[in-house]
Amino acid sequence: MEWLNAILQGTLLGGLYALLAAGLSLMFGVMRIVNLAHGVLAVLAAYLGVILTTAFHIPAFATLVIVVPLMFGVGWLIQMGLLNLSIVRGGLAPILVTFGLAVVLTNLLQEVFTADFRSIQAGSIATDSIQINDQISIGVFPLLTFVVGVLVIIALQVFLSRTRSGRAMRASSDDKDAAQLMGIDNRRIYALATGIAIATVGLAGVFLGIRTQFSPTYGDVTLIFAFEAVIIGGLGSLWGTLLGGVVLGIAQAVGAQVNPAYGVLFGHLVFLAILAFRPTGLLPKAVNA
């Protein structure tokens, strides 16, 4: 029963990882950019949540109405102002730009908010739980996080397959020169993709901030977990990212069940095993353009 509980809690944790990783997966899928600032952007969103709840007394979940559009704008500006300029240089240039951005943002957050740990106060919902039987109970907030994670993945998938902009994104990902011949402005499509990616990371950041204590450097570990979820699932596949998040969550929860100190280690081991034995991930993209 303890193991079942570990798997259940791990699955719910996986929803948070999937939520964190969705934007990373989207940016890689569309532009082949590995955004190393992804984690710190989640932390930035969490700090925005802290400011809005403490200084403006906005309820924790209501901050999303402000944080998510704001982060969309941040993503749009990062793409238009930085990444579109570096992407034409190809290869490592955009990765280095995102690395630099991560360093600058982390230090900026430290300057403004100090290195103290903070969290977003969401009231009783953060600790409420549903009793399944005397040994298993599910936290309301982890369950909510999981549901939101799944919904975000579904929404992104529907966006990519059913809308004009989504199709343009996939076309641009396949062949950006041919996409340009269809009248698609790649720079705008990229800005939209990054905007959406950073909006999802904004959502994830607020959930992260409600769930756990964080400091400006918390972005590093966030990035690693999100990155592992993407790799385990398979690069460029959103369903894969959801699966990868869940696998990582279960690995960590089962590891923690073996020994409380082993949780993160087990996650890394599963990640390394996937890299060694199935480097394309569990659900790789069907067509590699």
Next chain:
Amino acid sequence: MTLLHVDAVDVHYGDFQALFTLSLSLEEGQTLAVIGANGAGKSTLMKTIAGLMVPSQGSVTFDGRDVTRLPSHRRVPLGIALTPEGRRIFPSLTVEENLMVGAHVKRKGPWNLEAVYEAFPLVADRRDRLGFNLSGGEQQAVAIGRALMSNPRVLLLDEVSLGLAPVVIEDIYAALPRIMEQGTTVLLVEQDVNHALKVASRVQCLLEGRTVLEGPADALTRDQIASAYFGI
């Protein structure tokens, strides 16, 4: 009325010059075939018109507007569509999605999914297939359909027959009159002179980046074309 005018362009790839003060004029509703051997500069000319290459000298005018420096994605809304050499079908999109991406700029006109399916029954049969899984002929038909989806005023067809089986080439050429009936101006680049002459009203022959012969398709003799084509 002149729809497209290329005026004395020089185009370079790095140090290599591909076009030398080359000019071309296209009337609305006309079909012009640009012919020439490998390396004559035909595809470069198409890329210059579509906006993928920028000339170092000269200008490109479309419908009275100077578009020389306009990027290619902003030429599509004006009505310039290119089916590129190598077809460049989006491999991870279905045939129907490829066509829908072709309609990205939402230009009004006679072409939509139904019209393309009617003109190319082969494309209609393959509508749910991924671009990745198409044969060369199927790709070419989809590429033309995709370009038509933007309802272009001028359709640039680059090397339609290259690498295709003769029977497939016949099928694709059979669809061209239908396109011209809709009033679409066609600029055709071909190595296959026979096919080009059958559909074109005018012919312009390039050799090493220069025009060596031009005239109405029915007024030029085989010998004239052969000597211009090979430069003998």
